[in-house]
Amino acid sequence: MLKKINLTAYLIISLLGINQTFAQKESRLYGNSPYSALGIGDIYSGSAIANEAMGGTGLSFSNGIIINTINPALLAKNRYVAFNTGLRGQYKTLSNGTLSQTDFGMNLSHITLAFPVKTKWTTAISLQPYSGVEHEARITQTITGSDQTVSQTYKGLGGLSKAAWSNGFLVGKKLYLGVETGFYFGSFRRDTTTKLLVAADDVFLRYSDRMSVGGFALKTGFAFQQKLTDKWNLNVGGTYELQSKLNGDRIRTFSTLYDSGNGPALIKKVDTLGISTGGMTLPSRYALGISLESPYKWVFSAEYSRQDWTKYLTFDGRTDKNLTKSERIAFGVEYLPKYTSTKYFNQVFYRAGFQQIKTPYLVNGTQITDNSFSLGLSTPLAYRSVSYIDLALAVGNRGVSGAGLVKENYIKISLGFSLMDTRWFLKPKID
Known part of the structure; x- marks a missing residue:
């Protein structure tokens, strides 16, 4: 057990050292995206990497090896101490029909630790990104009445992270109930920089807008398992996230800089335009899922979720006309050849999935849609091991080219570790 503890500690330290933590720089998870300028930015799924390979599904099923971070009720299936973490990255091509560019981002995706409290009660703590803002756009215009030009750069960076404490309970033999209490925290930075040519310099x-916010979250979940035959179960599950109010501070500043060839430097002291307190409101969300499962053999799943972003309120307490209702449908399949086999590849979980997301972004009257296909697998660390290496690959696109819109073609890559120790919390016995 000592070796496993050392391995876990080593993985945590190594992963934390690869990049800045998502709590400091959430947006580096998926890189530059113009759509992250809207609302609170790109909203992440919050699913484990194993679930991500199945189109992000996992509301109604869990194998007790992977920590289910989608539905807290299914934590009750984790009967042993489990640790899960990973990296997520994305390579993408952005195009407006005329111009194109490529971008890449990668960061630590999540940290989750689960352990049983009692036979029918499992608890977990987790830390993961919730949203990310990272965008940069440049516009060059001619000054009216002259032949000189001025360039403007719009840049945003930041996002929200979520720390959570989750509990799952088995009620009777078929019903699972769960609750997750969380805390959102993070900051947003948006700059507008205008460049003028004065003499040779x-x-x-620069106009800068900084916001730091934080607030509590609450999510409830349920799952029900009905046996159909000796080999097949029918599962249903769902979650409901309550509306969250985030409070914080905001500071707006104006600064003048010049560049004589050695980089921008301040000409005079930064002017503070205003300091205020306020907050933003995140809308409620519900999700429902159904699955057909042959335990440790097959899983076929389908899910639907909805979140009304017209009820989102900005820091100033206003609605955002560029946000609308978001919907998601997803399908997934999982296959395990033969868990009792002595052959290594018969113990590998193979997964595939598809999801379509009608994002909350409404640009020029067009709602941005995200479609993706995913593949993945979980390979045991050793023969008959209950610890796994999780891999997932998703290929998809978001948006359309032209008409003032941008299309993103992307490849998402995820690598994670699901480590479990079956000997913790066991009482020693002396013969």
């Missing part, structure tokens, strides 16, 4: 006028 470049002068920059």
